[in-house]
Amino acid sequence: SAVISQKPSRDICQRGTSLTIQCQVDSQVTMMFWYRQQPGQSLTLIATANQGSEATYESGFVIDKFPISRPNLTFSTLTVSNMSPEDSSIYLCSVEAGYEQYFGPGTRLTVT
Amino acid sequence: QQQVKQSPQSLIVQKGGISIINCAYENTAFDYFPWYQQFPGKGPALLIAIRPDVSEKKEGRFTISFNKSAKQFSLHIMDSQPGDSATYFCAATSPSDYKLSFGAGTTVTVRA
Numbered sequence: 001s002a003v004i005s006q007k008p009s010r011d012i013c014q015r016g017t018s019l020t021i022q023c024q025v026d027s028q029v030t031m032m033f034w035y036r037q038q039p040g041q042s043l044t045l046i047a048t049a050n051q052g053s054e055a056t057y058e059s060g061f062v063i064d065k066f067p068i069s070r071p072n073l074t075f076s077t078l079t080v081s082n083m084s085p086e087d088s089s090i091y092l093c094s095v096e097a098g099y100e101q102y103f104g105p106g107t108r109l110t111v112t
Numbered sequence: 113q114q115q116v117k118q119s120p121q122s123l124i125v126q127k128g129g130i131s132i133i134n135c136a137y138e139n140t141a142f143d144y145f146p147w148y149q150q151f152p153g154k155g156p157a158l159l160i161a162i163r164p165d166v167s168e169k170k171e172g173r174f175t176i177s178f179n180k181s182a183k184q185f186s187l188h189i190m191d192s193q194p195g196d197s198a199t200y201f202c203a204a205t206s207p208s209d210y211k212l213s214f215g216a217g218t219t220v221t222v223r224a
Contacts, residue, residue, distance in 0.1 A: 001158075004155075031210055033211070033212075041216075041217075042201060042214045042215065042216050042217050043156070043201070043212070043214045044214075045211055045212065048209070048211065092155050092156075094212075096210045099144055099207075099210070100146070100158055100161065101146070101158070101205075101210070101212055102158060103148075103155040103156045103157070103158075104155050105154060105155045106154070106155045108153075
């Protein structure tokens, strides 16, 4: 298994600003993923972040809005840029470890 | 479109009863089917998972039944307890990219 932490756990932001979410894993992993979970909804994959390569984005998500960094095998960041109230969601990172995927506790973002 | 269909949306069960959640998929490339349990304010936690080469897997009070020909799988929670009250998500992934496709989720309420 893997232990994942995220910072911040929650934040309230003004529209038009940006927030960077950090994801730290307790072991080295190749594949990391970022998901969004809108209130009362299921999880939607934003992008796959592999160390040493550009993040791969899913349909409907673009790098300008959600830039991702993956500087090493235990850390990644997701930035939510130029925020609007529609970006209010829980953002979760996950890691693949031996085919199983483990999730962090999430970052609850509210945009006012 | 959603690649994994999950039902019911919610269910209520008495303490000691059996909770059953069903999922169906179309993509025959999927070869790993995990279930996640999520409590309010927490990230999803991996509960149990199955590969298509077995028809059933049991871990404690949780059992996955898998029907490869019908492309369906289900989660049974035996002797349901109030602490099992949570949202359950089925998911599926393939070895090509490890991306999880999630069902819509089922909110289970266990009444004491």
